[in-house]
Amino acid sequence: GRTYNxxxxxxxxxxxxxxxxxxxxxxxVIKINIYQAKHFAYFLERLRSTxxxxxxxxDHTLILxxxxxxxxxxxxxxxxxxxxxxxxxxxxxxxxxxxxxxxxNLLLSxxxxxxxPVEKLGDSTGRLSLL
Numbered sequence: 001g002r003t004y005n006x007x008x009x010x011x012x013x014x015x016x017x018x019x020x021x022x023x024x025x026x027x028x029v030i031k032i033n034i035y036q037a038k039h040f041a042y043f044l045e046r047l048r049s050t051x052x053x054x055x056x057x058x059d060h061t062l063i064l065x066x067x068x069x070x071x072x073x074x075x076x077x078x079x080x081x082x083x084x085x086x087x088x089x090x091x092x093x094x095x096x097x098x099x100x101x102x103x104x105n106l107l108l109s110x111x112x113x114x115x116x117p118v119e120k121l122g123d124s125t126g127r128l129s130l131l
């Protein structure tokens with residue numbers, strides 16, 4: 001139910017994502033997404049500009065950013081818009097995995113990168129190549 005009064009949106013974020021395809025609500029969700037993305041960019045720049053060992057803090061931090069639903073109105077959790085960066089991930093790519101690939105495959109692969117030994121996570125079916 002978080003509101004975004006600081007950008008002129010007094011409505012709850014969650015209820016706006018159930019927009020019923022009403023353009024006014026969709027426009028508010030877009031405005032919230034842009035606001036959040038700007039803050040995320042600021043956070044990334046701070047990590048990138050902070051020295052840490054042989055690189056930056058961003059180099060040594062693995063970050064997953066995005067949505068848990070591709071369509072909040074319908075509660076669809078396929079085709080998720082996510083961004084994975086830092087921590088040695090090869091950048092500059094857009095990867096689309098086959099339909100039905102569980103998000104937990106990505107999470108399992110991230111655990112591998114963090115050297116957390118886990119064989120399976122939730123409905124995972126394997127690991128994804130992230131490097």
